[in-house]
Amino acid sequence: MRNEMMHRPVIDENILNFLRHQQQPLTGPLKQFEDEVHAQGVPVIPHETVNFFRVLLRILEPQAILEIGTAVGFSAIMMALSTPDTTKITTIDRYDEMIQAAQANFKRFELTQRIELLQGDAVDILPTLKPTYDFIFMDSAKSKYVTFLPRCLELLSKRGILLIDDIFQGGTVLQPLSTIKHRNHGIHKNLNKLFATVFNDPTLISSVLPLGDGLLLVTKK
Ligand SMILES: C[S@@+](CC[C@H](N)C(=O)[O-])C[C@H]1O[C@@H](n2cnc3c(N)ncnc32)[C@H](O)[C@@H]1O
Numbered sequence: 001m002r003n004e005m006m007h008r009p010v011i012d013e014n015i016l017n018f019l020r021h022q023q024q025p026l027t028g029p030l031k032q033f034e035d036e037v038h039a040q041g042v043p044v045i046p047h048e049t050v051n052f053f054r055v056l057l058r059i060l061e062p063q064a065i066l067e068i069g070t071a072v073g074f075s076a077i078m079m080a081l082s083t084p085d086t087t088k089i090t091t092i093d094r095y096d097e098m099i100q101a102a103q104a105n106f107k108r109f110e111l112t113q114r115i116e117l118l119q120g121d122a123v124d125i126l127p128t129l130k131p132t133y134d135f136i137f138m139d140s141a142k143s144k145y146v147t148f149l150p151r152c153l154e155l156l157s158k159r160g161i162l163l164i165d166d167i168f169q170g171g172t173v174l175q176p177l178s179t180i181k182h183r184n185h186g187i188h189k190n191l192n193k194l195f196a197t198v199f200n201d202p203t204l205i206s207s208v209l210p211l212g213d214g215l216l217l218v219t220k221k
Helices: 013-020 028-040 048-060 074-081 096-107 122-128 142-155 169-174 180-200
Strands: 065-067 087-094 115-119 133-139 156-165 204-209 215-220
Touching: 013 048, 013 074, 013 180, 028 074, 048 133, 065 074, 065 142, 074 087, 074 096, 074 115, 087 096, 096 115, 096 156, 122 142, 133 142, 142 156, 142 180, 142 204, 169 180, 180 204, 180 215
Parallel strands: 065 087, 065 133, 087 115, 133 156
Antiparallel strands: 156 215, 204 215
16 A cells, blocks of 8 residues: 655655655664665655654644554654653554554554554544544545544644644645546545635634645644
8 A cells, every 4th residue: 555645746856855865864763664664665654744743742742642544553653752651642543454563563662552553444433532632643544534624623632733644635636626537536525625624714723734745734723
């Protein structure tokens, strides 16, 4: 399962190479893990997004983090290693192969006490969770982001940050629907619906960053 959009830059290629390859690298076992997941083509957050997370999490010091979309656990492990030992992470995935790999990786990094993996579809799991989370990272099926948004906002603490990944579809999300392949119509429509919902909600403050395939940050006024 590759993220083809990671290889379709939404910014100038020279800037992308600078952000992805010349910024401070990870070190130690996390760097080794990052290299492994990239070599395997696992769709994880790119390095420029990793660096942004590490700074953001240092500022926020969230006590509780929720992630939708674990894959092999790279971002969950990176978030655990970027926050105090008291920070708990709940992460959700529905794909058995990814779940097995993530569980093995949480053991390998001795993080099973801090990271809880909930197995199943986020559609079913989100209603069962209890508020509040200080940081929520949505990195799952893009067509569902707008469906998950209201529940994520309920689960988000007063000054919490909701961060939504891969919102640009390589920039095609801004093009007319008639130019989009039929199989991507649902994603295209629902990402545009997500923008309209967030940008027109007077109770929210938001910002879009062109890191990776685009990040949308949302917080409550
Ligand atoms: C892009 S990967 C996550 C990458 C991971 N956050 C990282 O950067 O290391 C997306 C994951 O979301 C999972 N996923 C997609 N839709 C989901 C849903 N509705 N409920 C639960 N998991 C979902 C997929 O199985 C996949 O493993």
